Amino acid sequence: MRPKGRILDIGCGSGRDLKALHDRGFEAVGIDASLSLAKLAAEFSGVTCLPMRFEDLQFEHPFDAAWACASLVHIPKGKLVSVLRRLHKTLIGGGILFVSVKVGKGEHLLRDGRFFAYYTRGEFEQFLTKAGFAIDQSWISKDYLRPTQKIRWLNIIAHRANSAKTLGRLQQLKKMKRYADQNGHSR
Numbered sequence: 415m416r417p418k419g420r421i422l423d424i425g426c427g428s429g430r431d432l433k434a435l436h437d438r439g440f441e442a443v444g445i446d447a448s449l450s451l452a453k454l455a456a457e458f459s460g461v462t463c464l465p466m467r468f469e470d471l472q473f474e475h476p477f478d479a480a481w482a483c484a485s486l487v488h489i490p491k492g493k494l495v496s497v498l499r500r501l502h503k504t505l506i507g508g509g510i511l512f513v514s515v516k517v518g519k520g521e522h523l524l525r526d527g528r529f530f531a532y533y534t535r536g537e538f539e540q541f542l543t544k545a546g547f548a549i550d551q552s553w554i555s556k557d558y559l560r561p562t563q564k565i566r567w568l569n570i571i572a573h574r575a576n577s578a579k580t581l582g583r584l585q586q587l588k589k590m591k592r593y594a595d596q597n598g599h600s601r
Contacts, residue, residue, distance in 0.1 A: 419478030422504060424471075425485025426463055429455030435481065436461045445471070469493065471500040479510040484567070487515050487530050491541075494531070498545030507576040511547060513538075517554060517566040535568055547572040 418439050423432045426444030432455055435442040444463035446452045456463040468489055480501055489497050501511065518532030533541075539549050550571045557565035 416478060420475070422473070422477045422480045423463075424468065424480055424482040424501065425488070426455045426459075427451055427485075429457075429459040429463065431481060431483055432461060432463065433459035443477075468497045468500070471497065471504060473504050476506045477504055477509060478506055480505060480512070482511065482513045484514050484516075486513060487532075488528070489531060490529065491521060491531050494541050495544050498541060498547070502546045502574055505574040507574060509574045511542075511572045511574070512570070513542075513572070514567045514569045517568050533568055538568055538570065542570065542572050546575055548575055 418441060420441045420443070421435050423435060423442060423444040426432045426446050428451065429444060432442050432444040436459055442459070442461050444452070444455050444459065444461065445466040445468075446455060446463065447465070447467045449465040452463045452465040468486070482501075486494065486497070505511065515538055516530060516532050517534070519534065521529070521531045523529050535552055535554070539552065542549060550573055552568065552570040555567050555569055557563055557567060
């Protein structure tokens with residue numbers, strides 16, 4: 415990523431990461447669905463933070479990178495590909511995406527009203543691929559903010575495919591695999 419590049423912090427919460435990105439010299443912009451958190455993040459970080467839902471994600475000027483640390487866990491799995499496709503459109507060709515989601519299976523609504531979706535590595539990587547991202551690296555880590563809890567995080571670095579040609583190749587590979595599956599050629 416270029417020095418002083420534009421980074422979108424998706425679901426920036428209190429603005430902790432937004433401030434860190436800004437302090438490192440990046441042109442950071444944050445979004446959060448909560449108006450009160452968007453205001454808090456803007457005050458804390460000193461940078462623009464817009465009240466915006468992930469489903470409404472749209473910007474006139476593309477970003478070099480997007481940071482989605484522990485935020486996409488609040489999107490139901492049935493809406494995730496749509497949100498990721500919107501995110502894909504906000505990035506320049508080759509733009510970088512960092513995502514962290516909780517490891518596990520299923521979806522859960524907590525008593526306090528917060529929604530969480532849990533993922534396996536393969537499952538989330540499939541969602542990213544369907545949205546047009548190429549996976550560069552993925553790893554599992556423990557929760558450093560709550561070390562006594564057994565929460566594990568899936569962390570992924572991906573990038574936006576540079577051209578329709580790359581997406582076209584991906585679609586062709588899928589067609590070829592489907593053909594092989596249908597005709598008994600895959601194992």
